[in-house]
Amino acid sequence: MAAIAFELSSDEDLVAAWRRGDELAASELVHRHAPALGRYLVALGAASSDVEDILQDAFFRAFRRVESWRGEGSFRGWLFRIGANVLRDRFRQGKGRTVLSLDGHDVAHHADPAAELVASDIEARLSAALLRLPPMQRAVFLLRAQQGMDYNDAARAAGTTPGAARVHYHHAVRQLKEWIQ
Amino acid sequence: MNECERMRDAMVDVAAARTAWNDHDAAHLALCDDCRESWTVVSAAAQLGRASSIDGARVAAGLRARLVHAPLSAPRKRWTELAIGVAAAALIGLGLTSSHRATSGSGDRIEVPTEQATAMFPELEALSEPQLKVILAGVADADADLDGGAAIPRLGDLNDEQLEELILSVEGE
Numbered sequence: 001m002a003a004i005a006f007e008l009s010s011d012e013d014l015v016a017a018w019r020r021g022d023e024l025a026a027s028e029l030v031h032r033h034a035p036a037l038g039r040y041l042v043a044l045g046a047a048s049s050d051v052e053d054i055l056q057d058a059f060f061r062a063f064r065r066v067e068s069w070r071g072e073g074s075f076r077g078w079l080f081r082i083g084a085n086v087l088r089d090r091f092r093q094g095k096g097r098t099v100l101s102l103d104g105h106d107v108a109h110h111a112d113p114a115a116e117l118v119a120s121d122i123e124a125r126l127s128a129a130l131l132r133l134p135p136m137q138r139a140v141f142l143l144r145a146q147q148g149m150d151y152n153d154a155a156r157a158a159g160t161t162p163g164a165a166r167v168h169y170h171h172a173v174r175q176l177k178e179w180i181q
Numbered sequence: 182m183n184e185c186e187r188m189r190d191a192m193v194d195v196a197a198a199r200t201a202w203n204d205h206d207a208a209h210l211a212l213c214d215d216c217r218e219s220w221t222v223v224s225a226a227a228q229l230g231r232a233s234s235i236d237g238a239r240v241a242a243g244l245r246a247r248l249v250h251a252p253l254s255a256p257r258k259r260w261t262e263l264a265i266g267v268a269a270a271a272l273i274g275l276g277l278t279s280s281h282r283a284t285s286g287s288g289d290r291i292e293v294p295t296e297q298a299t300a301m302f303p304e305l306e307a308l309s310e311p312q313l314k315v316i317l318a319g320v321a322d323a324d325a326d327l328d329g330g331a332a333i334p335r336l337g338d339l340n341d342e343q344l345e346e347l348i349l350s351v352e353g354e
Contacts, residue, residue, distance in 0.1 A: 026245075027241045034240045038233065038235035042230050052243070056243045060247050063248065123228060123229055126222065126225045145196065145222070146226045146229050148194070148196070148199070148227070169189075176222045177218045177219060180222060
């Protein structure tokens, strides 16, 4: 019964339950957000083989600091920002296998050919093109197009303003069209 | 915003299956090469990684194991206690210094040798420069109060913001 109740609960309610010490609430938040966050992290450049470890780190960090989420934005946007920060920290520590910088340097290649084999041609080209985008454009584009976030959530998740997010998204679409055609 | 930009924004909701193209937008899409190319990009992005299999149960199990071995509240509590302890030590030191200044009848600053200072407050040695700056900022505020004839500072002279900044710097977040 508790599990069914949790499935119907909002993120806010689950976070409140977790703060009261309910571990099932934490598990539900993981089940709810891990797949989408994992897809986002892989598209940002994480190796598929590392993504579950990165997710664990991201959720661990999020639950440790959950008191700093005050509900002013969505839990999802806040969590995605933490996930991207964990990924960036891993690259800085040299734990990421993909040669990728989230700091505006550049990208050499995607190191996960197995994942690319199963992707369609257009998705493979898009994956490669994404890694050529400046980091903020890449993040905002993915938060919008892949994750379906509105500009407010995408901005919070990427650490920018909604207005700037809008500009990044449109620039990214224009640039990707050019590279993919 | 022109029509194509509006369409690019709308594509996100259509790609996420939250809505469908209305007749007007469908007609525009049929006639506009630019928008069709944009739609190719956005709709492909919406599918990116859908074939991947993230095992949420495994992530949750691993997370539970980590949480058991690293209780959530303990680190913050420990660092909070450390921060308050260090702040208290610094402020007590300031109080002693100020008392000495008052009894000596001189407004001149008393020079305390570095070795003596670190021996008095060994906790300070473990802190980085940014962490020390936060403490010094609190001490400086208290010092300003003293010069204005206020009472000897107490623990509460580090405000919430300064304490939070100190805690975060100690935790490295």
